[in-house]
Amino acid sequence: MDRIIAEYGFYIGWSYGMAAFLMLLEPVILNSQRKSLLQRLRRLARVNSADQ
């Protein structure tokens, strides 16, 4: 049984693993992009309202 898992595990594991990795990575990257964008925009808004 262990040998079977070891044998299949490699191929199936890497396939599903990559899928999980990519499909979890995407939202994580998007979240961090959004965060830094919002920070930038807040600073921009602060600068703008300070000018007024």
Add this chain to the structure above:
Amino acid sequence: MSVNWFKYSSPVSFYPLAGKLLPWFLWPAILLTIGGLYWGFFETPDVLSDQKQYYRIIFIHVPAAWMSMWLYAVIAGWSVIGLVMNTRLSFMMATATAPTGAIFTVLALWTGSFWGKTSWGTWWDWDPRMTSELILLFIYIGYMALQAAIDDSRRADKASAILAVVGLFMVPLIYWSVNCPDPTQCAALHQRSSMKDIEPNILWSMLIMTFAFWSYSFYVIFKRVRIVILEREKHSEWVNELPEIKSHPGAV
């Protein structure tokens, strides 16, 4: 009905709508994935012809490949709408869809390669379908590169839209030429059995996973388009009035 549609065709109104819809796509994606994989692993036979357990890669590989193709069609669709109706949001949706489509293409290639190693013995052997998928990846990369290279967003939008439409025209041709390098007959290297011969449980699992991927795509693409909207519209009034910006004045 048509009045509602056009109301959401501006970035201003689409931004909050997309935000509200996000959980509606996230949860189905998670549940469908769990359901699809469960069905795929436990309700299906242990072997498929000579492939033993390895064929289970199909539950990721085939839906990913389908998504990579459909999302490209989606990009082309938004491009056409954008070019014809000159709506900014259409172009933004096209821009937002591309990375997800590219990721699915990479995933299809990756899983296809691993599956190929188990059934054909090599990581890559220029099988027509895999080759076409690789070319599709190049086309995605070209699309994203063109957008990134042009600074003016109007021009970037329109140019990449034209590229997408030209690509849509060419992709079937490319697929066909790779599949049938001899015009009088089509070579089929390692062609797997056609759809109707597949055991229903396997087919169902694949379909459920496909729906899961669609739901996931909506989630990720809507998330991304919100970022694109914010970035593009950052100098406009309504962005500065947004709660997420107003409520944290100057916070870092």
Add this chain to the structure above:
Amino acid sequence: MFAALKMIVLRDLMLAMRRKTEVMTALFFFVIVISLFPLGIGSEKQTLMKIAPGVVWVAALLASMLALERLFAADYDDGTLEQMLLIPQPVFVLVFGKVLAHWMLTGLPLVLVAPLVGLQYQLPEEAVTTMMLSLLVGTPVLSLIGAIGAALSLGVRGGGILLSLLILPLYIPVLIYGSGAVEASMLTGAPVQAYLMLMTAFAIVAIIFAPWATAAALKIAVE
């Protein structure tokens, strides 16, 4: 309309003649690349005959791409392109004229140089004629499709590389059938006609649709 076409073609040809080196560059590139492969792969007769179709076509693709950058760039840089887009003739004519001139300067020479390739790769006569025919019908398609890419990436930084990235996938059908035709000509009983007719069909479709897409791209680049 034909007068305008003639004028555009002649103008481009004249401009190119004043800078002959540019024209020769693509051709010499082709010849050099063709000559490199036997050095890298091996010059056994069997090997040469096997790789010739693919090598010739890949070299043709690359040579065509090299010359594409300059298709619109010079006119874009000095403002002539904008003026040309304003004339009352349909932009299709402008594009078609420039592409025709470009092909005459880069594609046609390849057709004429094909016998040299036949010599280097020790190809039989039928293969050489098929090679010339396939290049004759295929290189216009390369120029036409390439023009779309050239227009899209006009004035954009990273131009040349970007152009290759955009166009090479689109060139693949021509590559497959062009080299397929030459390969078929070296086998007995293979349907070379089918390949050439298919490529002619490509050419016709390309002539009808590609300048239109190129024109749209040019307008976007200029506005």
